[in-house]
Amino acid sequence: MKRTLAVVFTVAGLALTGCGGAKVGESPGGGGGGGSQASCGEFKIAINPWVGYEANAAVIAYVAEKNLGCRVTKKDLKEEVAWQGFGTGEVDAVVENWGHDDLRKKYIDEQKTGVSAGSTGVKGQIGWYVPPWLAKQHPDILDWNNLNKYAEMFRTSESGAQGQLLDGDPSFVTNDEALVKNLGLNYKVVYGGSETALIQAFKQAEERKTPLIGYFYSPQWLFSEIKLEKVKLPPYTPGCDAVPEKVACDYPDYDLDKIVSKKFADANGPAYQLVKNFKWTNDDQNIVARWIAVDKMSPDAAAKKWVDENPDKVKAWLPSSS
């Protein structure tokens, strides 16, 4: 009986408190925004899992939503899955692509479901890096010719008697095993297996002043905290990486570009125009990436901040009609 009473009281209490307050859907929600140019429709943008990409995508999505009135859907996907989405109509655009000749061959040349939409203006670099304290202490370590001298220092439980060259994210092509062999280096490639493992390793190495040499790439948000130094490998010449087993030269510079689905390009809507025109610099990307990664801003807020500060750059991306 007591329990029943308690229930009755709770219900009564709820009823009393419930009668006040705003109702769902009553308040003027922010939905819609400046959706005057209704022609844009839906825009499906892939979000590949690194912060630099997220910076590109956030700014494009923000402009598409605010200036063009598109309904933007962001999809969190790895590269391969995202490219697959061109054919199935699930993805319209990939907005930072690192080379990926294998995917180009498969989806642009063979299946003809994707097309390139030009450069993002950001230059990508892949290579071997060391933490700044190490470069300061041993300046000559930045030349590959001297690496064997330091092999002993880079020994770990994983590399045995040789020095450890930490490789990381399996998403990127790596020639490191071939490089080590063909340059005659006394190193063993150890696969960290994820970007997380690489970043953590470099962070620790700098904080605790422990030796580390590994595969890394820029632009990457970590550079805004730690200025990793690149080790000079024999310079890249076109074709020197043609045969994977025989590579003995540095990685090429990547012109990071945008890939869109063929259907999206053929439709030639305002969102496609925006993606095609989108172009900025490493510095632009770094600052937005820094706001997201270090200052913990939401991608959307970071994009808004950048767009508000750079109206001229944004204007150049907008479709000519508007």
Added chain:
Amino acid sequence: MAATSSSPVSRTLPRVHIVVRDRGRIVLGILAVWLLLWVFLRGMHTLALGGAQLTSVHHWFNNLNDVIGANRNSNPVFLYFFNYIRLFVDEFVIFVQSVIAQPSFGRPLPLIGWLGVVALVGFVSYAVANIRVAVLATAGFFVLGLQGLWRESMDTLALTLAAVIISLVIGIPLGIWAGLSDRFARLITPVLDFMQIMPSFVYLAPLTLFFLIGPASATIATLIYAAPPVIRLTAHGIRSAPHDTVEAGESLGSTRTQMLTKVLLPAAKRTIVLGVNQTIMAALAMVTIAALIDAPGLGKTVIKALQTLDVGTAFNAGLAIVVMAIVLDRVTTAAADRGRRRPNRIVLLAGAAATVFAIWLSYTYLWAAEFDARLDIGSTIVLWAGEATDWVQSTLAPVTNGIKDAFTWVLIDPLQALLADSPWWLVAVAIVAISVVIGSVRAAIVSAVCLGLLVATGLWSDGMTTLASTLVATVFTMVIGVVVGVWMGRSQRADRVIRPVLDAAQTMPAFVYLVPFLALFAASRFTAIAAAVVYAAPVAVKIVADGIRGVSATTVEAAVASGSSTWQTITKVQLPMSVRALTLATNQGLIYVLSMVVVGGLVGAGALGYDVVAGFSQGQLYGKGLAAGIAIVLLGVMLDRLTQAAANRTQRGGSR
């Protein structure tokens, strides 16, 4: 969590008897011969394969993948079969989401807001379980809101519910069939093994080819991993229905249908509910993985946070998964409890009325629909977790690196040298011989077949490296399992304190603690082993504790009365009498460790785990990744059958 029965377990191995005395000595003999030969043959026929090297099998898998991709828009199988499955699953998930998680039907918010969901969860918990659990469930879901993760949690819950419901609709009938028919059981067991051990990274990308990017793919990925437990346990429940009940039913002249619905199913009800429990837990374990193909919810929060090493945020989201898992576990476990009292009908009616009212409120009023952002403990959790991690990383790292080096040098390196540097045929012969001695002839045949197929995958060397790490991790798991398990088994109080910690360790996504582990042990095989032990030890602990508690109280009292010390009671009475539990714990420990191989590949374990991860990331390595997945399944089946056979043997008391 009664994880005991979730793994691939074949209960119907025919028992082949071979009388062997002094098995331990024979195994030592085999190892001695192996070591001796190793000294001479080291480095020969190791079948090593470089990081980017592929075999013809890998190329063939690649082509298969490409052909499917190129034909998906024209092939009738896609147009009329997969597309309809996709449509149905998509609609179903989106419907559940629109009820509790996403804005829908022209509203800016879902149909039922937080108050309605919390009330509903409390009411359902009371109806199927009891008031204590209902209070826990209500509080737990309220915490999700306080963490500032209400919408993410509801997205995760929606996807999990959808996957679980579909699992049950498919799984329970299949389980009943497997329970009634031996032939079907034999047919489906390897399929279930495959579904549970095959790393999901291998089928994520192809799934999006079949079912597109969206809720359907995520749900089906979850389903593949989550359906087997309910199938296995339903079959088990049907099979172990008490004989006298079955006979009574038969003598009363029941038809087959009557027999099933009136006798077998009621008798198996409790086991089936445990199966549901295990399926829910397995589905929650997939939350972070499914986020890699755009599954909405908490998994995304975890993955995003890790891109910037934001452990605090990842921990907060991981904690939400733990809370949800513990609530769902406690509710289903209590629902399976035979002795529970029926809920009071008046309270039930009043509760239903209150729940309907709460749902209406949450449909109508903003305060009941959207969780008040000012009630926030999430940001505090994020802050504390972040600071705690920083402290641990900077204080302990100098010490922990030494520990890693020592263990690597003493344990991992020698074992790996023995397994990976021996000629493949020597390893194979030795393992098959050991299988005969500690297991059975049948287990030895399984071992031989698995090892043969492992050679065919072209990844023998990587397989042996992974096997070495797996064995070391299992040893650690068992050490923890025995020490903590005995403690918990002997002390009710210890049990009460430790059990929630075990639950958390089991359901916290590994991705969350990988970052601090990387700081402590660098990218290494040891880090991978440590992560695997965190995940696998709880299962072993629970099984051992259960076994210790199962030793009859009178035996223990007799030992104490005759003057045994605590140490003697444990080592001479309690442990020997729970040998069966110990072998089962080893079996489960192995399987759980193996399920972490891929996670290990993300933190420096290399070998099969890395192959799988790389295959997921790079098109031309897809075939190799698939082969590595198959290799993991082969190792899993081999180790499972071997430990099963050993367990059967000790159960028969033939070990000494």
